[in-house]
Amino acid sequence: MKSYNENLQNLLNLAPKWDFIERVSLDRALGRILADDIVAKSPYPAYPTSSMDGYAIKFTNQNNKIKIINIAPAGNSDDIAISENECVKTLTGALVCDGADTIVPIENVKLSGEYIEITRPVSQGFAIREVGESYKESELLLSSRTKLGYCELALLAELGYSYINVLARPRVAILSTGSEVLDIGQIKEHKAQIYSSNSISISSLLKDMGCEPIIMPIIKDDKQAIQTALQNALISADFIITTGGVSVGDFDFMRDITRESKIIIDGASIKPGRHIKVAKINDKFIFALPGFAYSAMVTCVLFFKEFIEHIFGLNKKNRFKAILKDNHTKKSPFEEFSAASITNENGTIKISTATKKSGSSAIVGNLINGGVLLICPSDKDGLKAGEIVEYIEI
Template identity: 40%
Template sequence: MSKNFLPFDETLKALENSIKTEIGIENIFIGDALGRFLAIDIVAQENNPTHETSSMDGYAIRFSDQQLGSLTISDFIPAGTETHGVVNKGECVKTFTGTLMSEGSDTLIPIENVEVKEGKIHITSAVSKGFAVRPIGENYKAGEVLIKKGTKIGFAEIGVMAEVSMVQVEVFMKPRVAILSTGNEILDFGEPKTSFAQIRSSNHVTVEAILRQLGCETMRFKLIRDDRDLIEQQLRQALMWSDIVITTGGGSVGDFDYLQSILTDMKIENIIDGSYMKPGRHIRVVKTGHKYIYALPGFPYSASVCTFLFIAPLLRKLRAQTFALPTIKAFMGELYKKRSKFVEFTACNLRFDEGQLVVDLQGKKEGSSAILNNLLDNPVLLRVEKDVQKIEKGEMVDVVLLDL
């Protein structure tokens, strides 16, 4: 079984090039749209506001009348009333937050700035011209792109869509992802432990949780013992019903690792077949039709890191977002040493320290890539290039944000 190891960035590039299409589009009510990804630009159809409105409770006046000191209240216009009032010289119209400004008026004098006596207001504190008047198009103008395609829909996106009278919205479908875990030594939830050599499986639910956080619909399969036929059967079933199939474990080249040979026998397009990186260099990605199969490492830490490095970019591109890893610069907060000669990604803490971005490994345990708990507490991934063996405190480093 020959692998075809390539440098990390080349393997990512190969993945990017293999993605030929965005995922499908469905139409949903905006109340269900939180966390989904926009499949269209949201464009303002009209100015907002469409008319001048008051932003406070008070009296619509002509600014030039303010010097008169007192003005006759000629009308009373609650918010939502269609009719404009009319403000003639020497008059004012009682106006509420959201009320259309009366014809002839250009300024609102708030209730706190006047005394009302015998049908007149007496101005106790003057305001500037145009005060508390929301101009036409203050929010946005007709034709303006308010929200771009690919945006993850949060609270403000929902609010703005409601404001422009949308009831439904086109979003990208949720990618359907099947998760298969293999291994003889792992026990699923509820399975009684019969030997101290057995460990509880966690990579299947960990990877599933990442994919849910990344907005996928997930299907988790029953754990498969190292049985070639069963693995192949489950893999083919998973492939029928999902857009992406992820296997964990059984992906390296040991005697019990059937997965590699199954993938090879399927004679489907190899996208990645080994990557000079750590953790997870044995990663394999194949493609059949529009569907991807990922063979991820068995250790939950490695499987999780590979999910962020190799699967999250695919998901982003499927949903019209930037493929590239979201990478920022930060200062190293401590001396860091690396042993491998690969590009290496290490879970660490990103701290906001007096205006600076600082990375450290406090609370992270050094050791094998089996240590899932190093991914607790919202970590980021320190990226260290292959030839770098040591980073001094204070050096600037690259940090990959975990795009959740």
């Protein structure tokens, strides 16, 4: 079986580019991925602007009695100029009048009729936002493929954008299989039935990634029914994720179906996820993930998330370093991805698997409350407390 890295490289080498662009209003763009570089068309501020409420003066007049000749509220567009020993009362956000080079805050002056006296002098240029303080003309402000958080949206709004080009969301069909598996909302009929969490977990994870999930009804382990569902999904979905039915047992019809086309990944020397398969049918990718909830989530992160980020053109770092807090023992000869928790201790990221339940790959609860995946390479038997190790955010 191939390693995780070799499988992933093979997959990414075959991955298409995703250049399907959607135009959305800024108030619906949170979390979307920008499709264009955003470059400043003009400097900002475009004119010297006051950053405080104060009086716009010539710096060299600071020791004199200065006459207030006008008032400039924010939004004022009149051209105003001062001569020697004159000033303009200038409010926060207002353009600074011609001839002035400094704003003296209102708290720093004594007012007497039409005149001010400066009680606490300031430095030259004080409280003036120079042209281009925020950005210069032609400055690259946001790169294409930036994920839009509220700060990025603030910048776009300031630039005057009201609509923006973002990557369209790929439609991803999720097909969970398994004769023992109940659909969400279905009533339990006998003791061997279990509720599947895969539709809900994978669809929620896909939303976070920028995809549009379509949860298909659960299919029993029936070759014909699975084939029909896959064929329907292939018509309209961009990608398909299946869960369950991919181990080497008698009831594994998925394997037969995916063999009817090009297999890109056929198992990986990893735990969990040894039986993962990725196939291409009619130029569409099908990710056949394991059925156990923990394994399905982990392999979705390890393969599908990397795949989507690659086709989107994101340049995202998903692996981080931490210091191992407790010894960690490996369970298999494979590369292992184990549920772990991290804490920030005085600026050092400590990671531990001792906080998690040990057992099979079926334990969903191990990933809640901000869990991460500790990576233990295949050539090691375990990791020692104090070592610098790698983890993946999930």
